[in-house]
Amino acid sequence: MRTYKFVPVPLPYSFDALEPVIDGETVRIHYGQHYTGYINNLNVLLSGYPKYCGYTLEQLISSPLGSIPSDTAADIRFNAGGVYAHELYFAGLRPPSATGYINSDCALIHEIKRQYSTINDFLYEIKQAGMNIKGSGWVWLVWTGHSRVNGRSGLLIVSTSNHDVPNLSKCVPLFALDVWEHSYYLKYRWERKVYLDNILSIIDFDSISSRMEGLF
Numbered sequence: 733m734r735t736y737k738f739v740p741v742p743l744p745y746s747f748d749a750l751e752p753v754i755d756g757e758t759v760r761i762h763y764g765q766h767y768t769g770y771i772n773n774l775n776v777l778l779s780g781y782p783k784y785c786g787y788t789l790e791q792l793i794s795s796p797l798g799s800i801p802s803d804t805a806a807d808i809r810f811n812a813g814g815v816y817a818h819e820l821y822f823a824g825l826r827p828p829s830a831t832g833y834i835n836s837d838c839a840l841i842h843e844i845k846r847q848y849s850t851i852n853d854f855l856y857e858i859k860q861a862g863m864n865i866k867g868s869g870w871v872w873l874v875w876t877g878h879s880r881v882n883g884r885s886g887l888l889i890v891s892t893s894n895h896d897v898p899n900l901s902k903c904v905p906l907f908a909l910d911v912w913e914h915s916y917y918l919k920y921r922w923e924r925k926v927y928l929d930n931i932l933s934i935i936d937f938d939s940i941s942s943r944m945e946g947l948f
């Protein structure tokens with residue numbers, strides 16, 4: 733069980749491995765400054781509250797932090813959410829050169845086809861969700877099991893602002909797509925649409941499927 737003092741999860745590929753979709757400088761800054769910065773901030777905040785140092789990221793995000801002043805509790809949730817989301821983001825991408833972009837035998841692909849008809853229809857929904865985010869936020873692929881969330885069960889695409897995380901009592905996030913400008917601005921500038929088109933070509937369905945299959 734991962735708790736304070738949090739350390740960064742190693743990046744599963746080199747900084748430049750996602751080129752030409754995401755340039756190496758963006759990944760280096762994104763991982764080394766933004767993601768690692770949220771880890772450091774979270775550790776500093778928690779160091780003043782030993783009562784919560786045994787909490788996991790999920791508990792820090794979801795549980796009452798009643799004995800912490802509300803502003804500090806909000807900072808803890810913001811940074812814990814940032815760590816949680818970025819770890820799903822980096823883990824859910826694969827180098828363009830890797831084989832097996834879409835493994836038709838994996839459980840996730842089967843589920844996507846069952847719920848969304850085609851992979852392209854599924855990716856289009858993610859892209860539209862990303863385009864509809866105002867300011868900074870995330871598009872999440874979550875698994876609800878048999879629980880109905882927003883009228884649906886199974887796979888669900890949801891959006892959140894800033895570093896807000898979907899309700900973890902009702903779903904398990906499988907993947908998070910970063911729609912903060914720091915994730916694409918060096919290469920794509922204001923062209924979020926192009927960023928989304930391109931990054932959706934390097935989603936690692938196999939690793940996301942493994943996470944989903946681990947829930948069964």
Ligand SMILES: [Fe+2]
Nearest residue numbers: 766910912915
């Ligand atoms: Fe980010």
